[in-house]
Amino acid sequence: MSTAIQDSIIADIKLAPEGQLKIDWVAQHMPLLNEIKADFERTQPFKGKRVIICLHLEAKTAYLALAVQAGGAEVAVCASNVLSTQDDVVAALVKNGVTAYAIHGCSEAEYHQHINKALDFDPDLIIDDGGDLVSTLHSDPKRADQLKKIIGGCEETTTGILRLKSLDAEGKLSFPMIAVNDAFCKYLFDNRYGTGQSVWDGIMRTTNLVVSGKTAVVVGYGWCGKGVAMRAKGLGARVIVTEIDPIKAVEAIMDGHEVMPIAEAAKHGDFFVTVTGNKDVIGKEALANIKDGAILSNAGHFDVEISKPALHELSNGNVRTVRKNIEEFTYTDGRRVFLLGDGRLVNLAAGDGHPAEVMDMTFALQALGLRHVMEQGASLENHVYSVPAEIDSYVANLRLKTWNVGIDKLSEEQERYLNAWAE
Numbered sequence: 241m242s243t244a245i246q247d248s249i250i251a252d253i254k255l256a257p258e259g260q261l262k263i264d265w266v267a268q269h270m271p272l273l274n275e276i277k278a279d280f281e282r283t284q285p286f287k288g289k290r291v292i293i294c295l296h297l298e299a300k301t302a303y304l305a306l307a308v309q310a311g312g313a314e315v316a317v318c319a320s321n322v323l324s325t326q327d328d329v330v331a332a333l334v335k336n337g338v339t340a341y342a343i344h345g346c347s348e349a350e351y352h353q354h355i356n357k358a359l360d361f362d363p364d365l366i367i368d369d370g371g372d373l374v375s376t377l378h379s380d381p382k383r384a385d386q387l388k389k390i391i392g393g394c395e396e397t398t399t400g401i402l403r404l405k406s407l408d409a410e411g412k413l414s415f416p417m418i419a420v421n422d423a424f425c426k427y428l429f430d431n432r433y434g435t436g437q438s439v440w441d442g443i444m445r446t447t448n449l450v451v452s453g454k455t456a457v458v459v460g461y462g463w464c465g466k467g468v469a470m471r472a473k474g475l476g477a478r479v480i481v482t483e484i485d486p487i488k489a490v491e492a493i494m495d496g497h498e499v500m501p502i503a504e505a506a507k508h509g510d511f512f513v514t515v516t517g518n519k520d521v522i523g524k525e526a527l528a529n530i531k532d533g534a535i536l537s538n539a540g541h542f543d544v545e546i547s548k549p550a551l552h553e554l555s556n557g558n559v560r561t562v563r564k565n566i567e568e569f570t571y572t573d574g575r576r577v578f579l580l581g582d583g584r585l586v587n588l589a590a591g592d593g594h595p596a597e598v599m600d601m602t603f604a605l606q607a608l609g610l611r612h613v614m615e616q617g618a619s620l621e622n623h624v625y626s627v628p629a630e631i632d633s634y635v636a637n638l639r640l641k642t643w644n645v646g647i648d649k650l651s652e653e654q655e656r657y658l659n660a661w662a663e
């Protein structure tokens with residue numbers, strides 16, 4: 241038996257054929273990663289290195305893991321959320337020689353156990369999503385020696401980068417990390433179009449209800465929120481945005497949405513989507529105001545955006561599962577409120593995540609970012625770095641090439657004109 245099969249903690253290796261089909265499907269729609277994987281096979285940038293990938297373990301992530309493995313690495317994966325793991329995909333990864341520690345729907349304690357098992361794999365490089373891997377590494381004194389060995393890594397999302405930056409500001413970050421989320425080719429497309437589409441896909445397939453003619457409340461008008469609001473409008477909903485930032489609120493109004501405080505929006509919404517990276521953004525006051533039959537979902541990284549304790553309090557524990565991924569809370573006054581996917585990322589807990597073509601760009605940045613850390617690690621300090629501009633524009637150019645779309649080049653005259661101050 242291979243060591244990956246022996247060492248892994250997964251639901252069932254027999255699910256592998258189904259998972260392999262899912263990986264094969266996305267691979268057909270990820271031309272950038274195909275090209276990078278072929279290049280990695282030739283150049284072996286990670287030869288002899290150990291890499292841990294802590295991400296949502298579905299098919300696109302699996303293909304990223306296989307691309308890194310093709311570059312000569314030994315790879316282990318663990319989940320970045322207890323509900324986003326697809327057991328068949330994880331089984332297929334293990335069959336491909338990747339060690340995996342992840343089971344869909346495991347407990348929080350098991351989730352942390354899996355992260356620790358992955359860290360015992362003793363990585364040289366890491367890919368993190370939300371910061372749990374990095375935070376476990378930095379807070380456990382028995383991992384102090386390991387910290388010195390790690391060359392560096394990449395972080396996927398807004399929330400993880402906030403956590404990394406606060407670790408960096410305290411002078412405690414022990415290796416360089418690349419903030420993949422902050423690349424143009426990430427947040428402009430993944431956060432906006434990826435989250436925008438997949439959140440409504442998750443809500444619609446879970447509820448089987450119509451969006452058109454209803455009121456959708458989007459809490460937070462950052463890159464993800466803009467996409468979620470744009471797609472809600474396209475589906476025919478009336479869109480209300482809630483914000484704490486006056487500039488984002490003005491932007492939402494100019495984009496054609498209504499803006500109001502959450503306590504007021506609570507009375508109007510049929511669907512709610514939180515996407516702030518902040519806690520209790522639908523807190524007890526808003527939940528007390530909420531309209532009968534409201535459907536609540538979260539797309540922010542952690543399940544803290546909708547106050548689950550307040551929901552339990554208002555319903556006095558009167559909760560039941562009424563459909564896969566839908567819990568019904570019946571308030572003491574008889575109102576019913578529905579929570580999707582346990583308040584975890586609805587597009588992943590109750591869907592397949594972003595479309596493959598979108599994740600192709602994000603994971604191209606991850607793969608090239610990791611190679612950059614591998615090559616430049618010794619010259620980087622222990623800080624959070626942006627994705628180098630050359631990598632960002634390389635990914636955009638590759639995307640255009642795979643679409644067979646050409647763009648213009650500056651003429652010498654134009655370049656001179658743009659750089660002159662006296663003309």
Ligand SMILES: NC(=O)c1ccc[n+]([C@@H]2O[C@H](COP(=O)([O-])OP(=O)(O)OC[C@H]3O[C@@H](n4cnc5c(N)ncnc54)[C@H](O)[C@@H]3O)[C@@H](O)[C@H]2O)c1
Nearest residue numbers: 397398399460462463464483484485516517518539540541
């Ligand atoms: N579901 C997914 O697949 C997915 C994809 C990318 C990012 N994310 C996560 O989504 C979250 C948001 O990411 P982003 O890139 O849009 O971040 P962002 O920083 O661009 O936007 C967050 C917005 O929320 C607003 N906000 C903060 N507190 C608020 C409150 N109490 N009420 C209303 N608005 C509030 C901020 O002003 C900001 O405009 C993060 O947790 C990120 O990690 C999820």
